[in-house]
Amino acid sequence: MKRRILIVDDEEIFLVQLKMALKGMGLEISTARNGTDALHKLEQKDFNIVLTDLKMPGMDGLQLLENIRKSYPHIYVVIVTAYGEIPQVVQAMRLGAYDFIQKPFDINLLELSLKKILQTHALMEENVSLRREVEERYDFHQIVGKNHRMKRVYELITLAAGSDTTTLIRGETGTGKELVAKAIHYHSPRKKKPLITVNCVAIPETLLESELFGHEKGAFTGAHNRKIGSFELADQGTLFLDEIGDCPLPLQGKLLRFLQEKEIRRVGGNRIINIDARVISATNQNLEEWVKQGKFREDLYYRINVLSIHLPPLRERLDDIPFLASHFLKKYGDLFGKGVKDVSPEALNSLFQYHWPGNIRELENVIEKSVVTEKGATIQRFDLSSISEASPFSRQTNLPLPLDTGMPFREMKEGLIHAWESEYLKASLSKNRGNITQAARQSGLNYKTFYEKLVKYGLERKEFL
Known part of the structure; x- marks a missing residue:
């Protein structure tokens, strides 16, 4: 024009x-x-x-x-x-x-x-x-589900978006906590300001304080320049603290101070900086139990838990699977230009039979893979074989695995790698009692890669403490 x-x-x-x-x-x-x-x-x-x-x-x-x-x-x-x-x-x-x-x-x-x-x-x-x-993408109507428990979730999202109160989103890994946080922000009065996300478990403990609060030049070895932290970046907007239950105890006190005083001090700095940022937190941990064990500050727990939104696991809302499957079919069909439009009754039944430890994220991964490999318009049962009880690649499988020579070489190879990586990660976390930093170091992987693999296989450190 x-x-x-x-x-x-x-x-x-x-x-x-x-x-x-x-x-x-x-x-x-x-x-x-x-x-x-x-x-x-x-x-x-x-x-x-x-x-x-x-x-x-x-x-x-x-x-x-x-x-x-x-x-x-x-x-x-x-x-x-x-x-x-x-x-x-x-x-x-x-x-x-x-x-x-x-x-x-x-x-x-x-x-x-x-x-x-x-x-x-x-x-x-x-x-x-x-x-x-962005606002359309994170419209809370994009959070798919008609289960009665999800209706309450929608009500709480609307309530949270209309207020400026501190909000805690709870749920297992893969239930959509970050999507809910984005829906709240992009429907709140702060939607034109930044939404800054910090994953408290994905960043090594030694760097997390600097990531949140920033640091002054020379504050520690390697601090060659001043760094603006996530709190300052989120000024006038929203700071989303994902996996806050894994935040180290010494840092919890500083988070509490911000929530009480709305001010921070950079690492190595003396100047107090006033910040106007809303805090939304998320966790897959039982914070009440962690408070009893002394792993999480009680005063911080009450500060972040003003409004609580609990996302049910997929196994407790199986009636939503057809809607979710349809949603992901359209998403990845459009993305990859495939004409996959439907799921066969047998394939859908296998979805209902599975226990979904990785929740919606795992379901999405399964649908995406099936859309890529499907040649017809309907996903058949074999497309979902990697999650069926008959599959040699089930999460319940222990190494060594039986070789099924009736399967195509590529599928068998991918399945073996999938199962081996999962077992390796479990063994590494078990050996290091859930210490991700130590497990990553011993495996020869960097922290970020190791953590991303944990997310991929739906593994949580609390299972190995």
Whole structure:
């Protein structure tokens, strides 16, 4: 769509010349002989830019600028001025003019100014479009399910989005806690401000404090520059603390201080920084039990648990499986350009029979894989064999595995790797009593890779403490 510019000047020859000079910019150009005529044309058509002379009989450029800023604040105004009119130019800039061009001017300078406006306008439109896309993506109606327990979840999401209270989202791994946090943020008054996510278990304990609160240059070995922490980045917005139950005890006191005082201090710094950020937390831990064991501060527990949303595991809402399967079929069918539209009764029955330790995330993974491998329009039972009770790759399988030479080589290989990785991770966590940092170090994997594999296989450190 062409951008529209309105050129306003009382000299007809100037309007004609300027219209010809700007012809190559791809703009839809209109002209007006005075301020009153310009306002009339603004009422009839939407414009992106107004280029107006400062000195005109009747309504001058400053008066026109004031009217535009009041009635059409989205329009960029560029002032054309003669030599010696600097005080009026200063006043115009204070009133909100985007730029000024001095007569006689170089057409290249004018084109440069207009190009900057068009680029800025395009970026703003893109930003609005992306924000709308994000809000639609995290609309809580995208959280699929009609189970009676999910209806209560929707009610609490609406309640949380309409308030600014500290919220705790509880549920097993893979139940959709982060999706709920995003739905709350993008439907709250803070939706135009940042949502910053910190996974408290995915970051090594030695780095978590710096990640949250930032640090000053020289605060510790390797701190070569000042770092702005997640709390500061979330100012005016929302900070989502995922897996807060795994936050180290020494750091819990600092989190409590923020929740009480709304202020932080960077690591190695003395200055107190006031922060206005809402905190949403999530955990798959039994925090009440952890409080009794001294692993989680009781005062912090009460601070984060003002409003609590519990997400039921998939095995307790099996009636939602058809809706979830349909949702993921469409998602990945569109993504991969596949014509898979349905699940056979046998395949659907196998979904109902499985216990889903990885919950919705595991179901989504299964559907995605099946959409990729399916050649027809309907997913058959064999597409879901990796989760059926008859599968040699069930989570219940112990190594060594039986070799099924009736299976295609690639499928057998992938299944063996899947089962071996899962068993290795379990053994490593068991040996290190749930210490992810130590287990990752011994395995030769970096912390992030090790943790991502735990998520992939639905393994939780609490099972190995």
